[in-house]
Structures are given as structure tokens and as C-alpha cells.
Amino acid sequence: MTDAAIHLENLTISYGDTAVVHDVTFDVAEGESFALVGESGSGKSTILKAISGLAPDWTGTIAVEGKPRGHSPDRTFAETCQMVFQDPYGSLHPRKAIDTCLAEPLAIHGIGGRDGRVKDMLAAVGLDQRFRFRFPHQLSGGQRQRVAIARALMLEPRVLLLDEPTSALDVSVQAEILNLLKKLRREQGLTYLMVTHNLPVVSFLCDRLAVMRYGRVVEIAGVDALKSGQLSDPYSRELYAASGGILHPA
Numbered sequence: 531m532t533d534a535a536i537h538l539e540n541l542t543i544s545y546g547d548t549a550v551v552h553d554v555t556f557d558v559a560e561g562e563s564f565a566l567v568g569e570s571g572s573g574k575s576t577i578l579k580a581i582s583g584l585a586p587d588w589t590g591t592i593a594v595e596g597k598p599r600g601h602s603p604d605r606t607f608a609e610t611c612q613m614v615f616q617d618p619y620g621s622l623h624p625r626k627a628i629d630t631c632l633a634e635p636l637a638i639h640g641i642g643g644r645d646g647r648v649k650d651m652l653a654a655v656g657l658d659q660r661f662r663f664r665f666p667h668q669l670s671g672g673q674r675q676r677v678a679i680a681r682a683l684m685l686e687p688r689v690l691l692l693d694e695p696t697s698a699l700d701v702s703v704q705a706e707i708l709n710l711l712k713k714l715r716r717e718q719g720l721t722y723l724m725v726t727h728n729l730p731v732v733s734f735l736c737d738r739l740a741v742m743r744y745g746r747v748v749e750i751a752g753v754d755a756l757k758s759g760q761l762s763d764p765y766s767r768e769l770y771a772a773s774g775g776i777l778h779p780a
């Protein structure tokens with residue numbers, strides 16, 4: 531086993547009889563921010579789901595922080611690895627106050643220190659303490675995504691899986707959330723594996739990227755190759771051209 535934060539080896543993932551991710555191998559180093567890019571349906575989200583235990587049918591190796599993932603549900607995994615979704619409503623219960631939403635992971639895992647941790651995480655994501663007693667529908671999209679990020683951090687995971695974390699937000703709010711993710715990574719030494727369609731987001735937040743097509747990784751490159759238009763695979767270059775070249779930090 532490697533000492534990578536995320537280690538994927540010969541990962542193949544199926545829905546029923548259909549394999550949608552084929553033989554994917556890569557490592558994400560401790561503290562690295564790594565992007566999965568590629569056209570819709572190329573298998574990016576499915577990889578995040580398999581790592582977080584939401585896609586049961588896979589073969590190969592998945593290890594997070596040196597711990598191989600099995601096929602059955604594994605609650606201890608949640609303490610090392612959490613997922614943030616595109617739509618924060620997915621992880622927030624509409625009728626539960628933010629305070630309850632945030633404390634829930636601690637209750638599930640039998641961990642104490644509830645109030646202090648809720649306050650700390652609200653502060654970490656830049657929300658005033660009065661948000662504790664509000665409900666998801668009373669928040670803006672950006673505020674809800676801040677809460678979803680705070681919730682993902684409640685168990686002090688080392689790794690965040692980010693599935694298009696800003697694409698449901700207005701452009702000005704996207705920039706705020708990207709700045710927040712950058713700050714949290716710096717402050718907490720987090721590792722990110724992020725799915726995005728947005729190459730400027732990759733150039734702003736990531737160190738490396740894997741380009742996926744039809745369920746396979748066609749290229750892994752450093753973000754400098756992206757910024758300077760030096761991606762080598764023809765399909766990667768197509769994606770780059772379609773993005774209008776480079777690429778203004780969000």
C-alpha cells in the first residue's frame with residue numbers, strides 16, 4: 531500500500547452489467563488538490579461515489595489514508611473521508627435547523643464536544659453564529675454550501691471529495707466558495723479530489739488533473755500544463771480549446 535491520501539488501482543465500476551469506469555489507476559498525495567475533468571457521463575462522479583461507498587459494484591483497489599475500502603458500509607471511513615455535493619440541499623434536511631444538521635455526524639459517531647465543534651465549524655466557513663438557529667430554506671445558495679462544507683468537516687476528515695461544489699451557484703458566489711475551499715485546505719492540510727467541468731476552477735484550486743473520457747483516464751497532468759496550454763492528449767486539448775483557452779482565476 532502507498533502512503534498516498536487516495537490510492538486507486540485498476541478501479542472498474544459497474545451499474546448492473548455495464549462497466550462505466552474502466553481500469554482507473556492514480557494516487558492523490560497527502561495535502562494535494564486533484565481534479566477529475568471530462569465530458570458528461572465519463573465516470574467522474576461515479577469514482578467519487580465508489581470512494582465514499584455509494585457505488586457498491588466495483589473491482590480493483592480503493593484506499594484512503596492507507597486504509598483499503600471494502601465493499602460493505604464502513605462508518606469509520608467517514609472519519610477520514612467526506613463528500614460535498616453540487617446541491618447542498620442533498621446533505622441538509624429541510625426541516626432541521628443548521629445547528630442540528632451540523633451536530634448530526636457527531637451524534638451518529640458518538641463523539642462529544644458538540645456545541646464547541648458546531649461553533650468552530652461555522653466560524654471556519656465564515657458564517658455568523660446566528661445561522662445555527664436558521665433552516666436551510668432561509669439561507670442563500672452560497673450560505674447553504676458553506677453549511678454543507680462545515681458539516682463535511684465536523685468529523686475532522688483528512689480528505690474531501692468535492693462533486694462540482696460550485697456549479698449550482700451564481701458566478702460571484704462561486705468565487706467565494708472557491709476562496710473558502712482554498713483557505714480551508716491551507717489551514718487544515720486537507721486533501722481534495724474534485725470533479726468539475728470548469729477548467730478555470732481547476733487552475734485556481736488544483737495541483738494536478740486527470741482527464742477522463744468514456745470511463746478511462748486519458749491523461750494526468752500538472753496544473754502548469756493546463757495553464758500554459760500544454761496538455762498532450764488530443765482530447766484534453768479539445769477540452770482546453772472548448773474552454774476558450776486560459777483561464778481566469780475565479
Ligand SMILES: Nc1ncnc2c1ncn2[C@@H]1O[C@H](COP(=O)(O)OP(=O)(O)OP(=O)(O)O)[C@@H](O)[C@H]1O
Nearest residue numbers: 545550568569570571572573574575576577725727
Ligand atoms: N445510478 C446509475 N445507474 C445506472 N447508470 C448510471 C448511474 N449513475 C450514473 N450512471 C451512468 O454512468 C456513467 C457515468 O456517469 P457519471 O455521473 O459518473 O459521469 P460524470 O462524468 O460524473 O458526468 P457528469 O459530469 O454529467 O456528472 C454515465 O453513462 C451514466 O449514465
